[in-house]
Amino acid sequence: MKFAVLRFPGSNCDQDCVYALNAIAGASADYVWHKDTSLAGFDVVVIPGGFSYGDYLRCGAIARFSPVMQSVREFAASGGPVIGICNGFQILCESGLLPGALVRNRGLHFLCQHVRLRVESNASRFTNAAVPGQTLNIPIAHGEGCYFADEETLRSLQANGQVLLRYCDAQGRPTEAANPNGSRDNIAGIRNEAGNVFGLMPHPERACDPLLGSTDGLAIFHSLMKGWTQPS
């Protein structure tokens, strides 16, 4: 299984993703330059964090139009798994591959800290190595990670089981106090309806090495490596 890690000008978690995937998760990952248009030979697309195109205008607004994103759209349309982390999540929302948008954190500051996440569903190819209700300790690092969607979208996300991760407290409760950025319904990560596109604000690649305090991020990478079969 081969992972493509996209590199936009301004991506800065690309090297971390490749390192975590290759050196720790035991996967095989390689870079794909934003001017490239082919994803042939790759099984999973990772859109890493950073500040693509400086995040000028809005986070992810310009990256959405880059050449490689056309291929990502086709890759996703044909059912290929795509995971967007942090800036990658923002790019996926801007591209319309995921519903909603990510806006400025409620407290207005950039926040870099560990957070707890509750796995809302493991019936996805991004979380199948986890147990529903399990809490994961994975860091965030963003200034614009407050998830917004209108009521109708939120209802359908909920109804379809598209919310995969919610910010929660140590007991696994999605409380206000455990919500670092003001996200609607404590949403930290969602998938698309088809189930093959996933965006999340926390950085699983930063939670793979025990020396960094947590290995819970591996749950997500291992899920992807395991592949996914429709539960019967």
Add this chain to the structure above:
Amino acid sequence: MSNPLRNETLAGMKVLVTVLPKPSVLDPQGAAAAEAIRHHGLEKIGRVRIGKMIEIELPEAADESLLHEIARDLLSNPVIEDYELKVVNA
């Protein structure tokens, strides 16, 4: 008007695009600004909203529908923002 850069485009037009957060979207920046304005002595204010102002110099006329497309798809995000577009003579 002594700036030579401005003179270059005096003949042309300008597009002004204002982008404001939709009323239903949390605008913590606006709320913080409201707080600061009250602190500054202007107590009686209603809501404050903060958005973007994009000024584009246009040396020659452009297709309005293209301009609107750019304002809608690139300069704003319709999920969270409304835009207004105005073409003025520079």
Add this chain to the structure above:
Amino acid sequence: MSNPLRNETLAGMKVLVTVLPKPSVLDPQGAAAAEAIRHHGLEKIGRVRIGKMIEIELPEAADESLLHEIARDLLSNPVIEDYELKVVNA
């Protein structure tokens, strides 16, 4: 005009403050937007500048000089930005 929030202040006024980077100051955001707009098919553009638009609802008249002070000292940074202030009826 179905927004109840707006109705409350229909009687009042609005202050619109636009803040733009000074012409001589680097505006990386504007430069990036210009690039993106060109890619979008609008090739012939001059400079693009990106600034802020602040909309303040005013239920009753306020002292203009106080408004200007707020615009200059609080909403903009005179070192690198210029502001414009307009009071309009809501």
Add this chain to the structure above:
Amino acid sequence: MDTTFMTPITPEVIAKHGITPDEFTRIREILGREPNFTELGVFSVMWSEHCSYKNSKLELKKFPTTGSRVLVKAGEENAGVIDIGDGWAIAFKMESHNHPSAVEPFQGAATGVGGIIRDIFTMGARPVFSMNSLRFGDIRGDSAEARTNRRLFAGVVEGISHYGNCIGIPTIGGEVYFDESYAGNPLVNVFCLGVLRHDQIARGGAVGIGNPVFYVGAETGRDGLAGAAFASRELTEESKEDRPAVQVGDPFREKLLLEACLELLASGCVAGIQDMGAAGLTCSTCETASRGGTGVEIDLNLVPKRETGMTPYEILLSESQERMLVIVTKGEEEKVRAIFEKWDLPYAEIGVVNDDGMMRVREGDSVAVEIPARKLADDAPLYSREAAPKSRPEALDLSKYPEADCHAALRTLLAHPSIASKQWVWRQYDHMVRLGATVLPGSDAAVFIVREAGKILAASTDCNAIYCRQDPREGARIAVAEAARNIACTGAIPLALTDNLNFGNPHKPENFLQLREAVEGLAEACRAFDTPVTGGNVSLYNESPAGAIDPTPTVGMVGIVEDARHITTQFFKAAGDAILLVGEPGDELGASHYLLAVHGMKAGPPPRLDYDKELAVQGAVRTLIRAGLVKSAHDCAEGGLAVALAESCLSGETKFGAAVQIPGGAKRADVALFNESQSRIVISVDPGKEAEVLTLLAREGVPAQKIGTVTAGPDLEIQASGRALRWPLAELHESWSGTIPTLMGA
């Protein structure tokens, strides 16, 4: 047409450029003629304090700069380079952006970060982490001044966060102090470290006659005109007029520039490379020529520009950010172009290296500047300013400071913004990118895994300016000792350090005395700890209308951890663990934060540092850590033992209590609790290992004793000088962690 060519050089024009009549005579001698206006501008920036160190260079020569690990010495290139083994090396340096930050905190701090990062990748190193050392006026209260200080603090932190986060270089540590002496003149010192292979060291010389000179990066604009000269003046009311000097940073551009330059250096096409920092194009052309022993000729018409109608004077003196000068090996131009195009960077071939030793700047056919490069770059006048006579700080008369309510005093100290938790600051910084931060901010020194090199580094910035105010020599010695101690507490061995000398106007003899004393103190301590100086920065003229800042010679030290199992943090780990004090209980209250926070005074001499004792304590703690016997280690600094204990209780994810009895015969509890005597480290050890540890320490001849036990809470209990004190952890935590968020409105 360049009208400035015709501007007559009157004594007023010369004085406005900060050039003295003697210096002007020297300029005429160098040129053998009158300078034109542009040349005068060029001399004025190159001979400013910021670029030439003319008032400090004679002092800086006192620093030790050699050692077995030094690959490139301080001053030779943009930053010194230190061997870390296995063919890997590090380049690091600290730099100030004080004046720009006073005028525009966000952009001032942001461009400071950008500048130091360029210094590092110019060396061929990939920048892997940053730190920052900040000083502001008091942020408490509702006065206009406090509000200004809060605005500066918020803006500077946001600016560092903006630039560092965007470019993807983690900010893993630093320090922040608040003191009235910095009101109106904040200090913003930023540190960056990069890694490289020994054979990747890049040089900043213009070598190879006939090699083309490339300009790459952001287009030149009128921003930051003569910033170096600006940094070399006192801040006054008129400084606001200097506002055009404010530069705006573009971290996105810098990220592209960084990647492009590293790719370029790896391609082997580069003969020399130099960033355009202070004094921009001027400094980079004459310095590369001087280093290469060559001449450089450039044509300003070819320089990419952001604005039209710029004069040679403006182009040469502009401090637009995110630009580099690259000397390319002839014949490799196409490869170079391809790399710049890949990264979408503006670039141009603007000149050539020649053999006449001149910095020659043309504008098409006309010559705008023609100056012998080496004389311009290296022959600035050097001054030894008058130093005031030395005076020893008055001994502390303790009877003037009655013992305060110690219960309240600990809370006051923990709530003092200089001591309170800085989480509000560091959580705005992305400290986790690059997967290196294994000890996060909030412990003594940061510990960082350099993935590409498979090495673990520890780093800390330190300076107690109250000590330096009371006795600059002792204060400087302690700054080095404290940095080394912080590094020892993580299990690391100190390697080298960089310094940032922040002082007032050197023309005032009392300020010059402080500078000289501090430099001598630093130099002596660097020898004692075997940590050569890799480079640094001098920032003089830090004065506001109220006077000079307290002398602040900040140090940034780097150490190496040899085994991941040695990495140690400052917070307690388990109830029941024994708490040991390594070092003596101490009794020096002079220049302490207790006197400042509780009695409102900066008084008395700072504590005395004894190198032998200090080295023994640090060495012993490191030995214990390496033997796997230490669960936590934290040094005693501001606020003494009581604050150190509280921090060990509070700063981990799980909070612990402690029951402690302070030994020693101090008559007063405040002395026992809050004295700041040096060479003390609080460690916690498994109760079963306590005897072994004490035996080991005794064998090393290091004074140490058990002082208490870690508890599950809910209180911190301390007995001192016959008094029994008890604080609920929750209360202490509120004082310590709530202060800054509350003051800053969360």
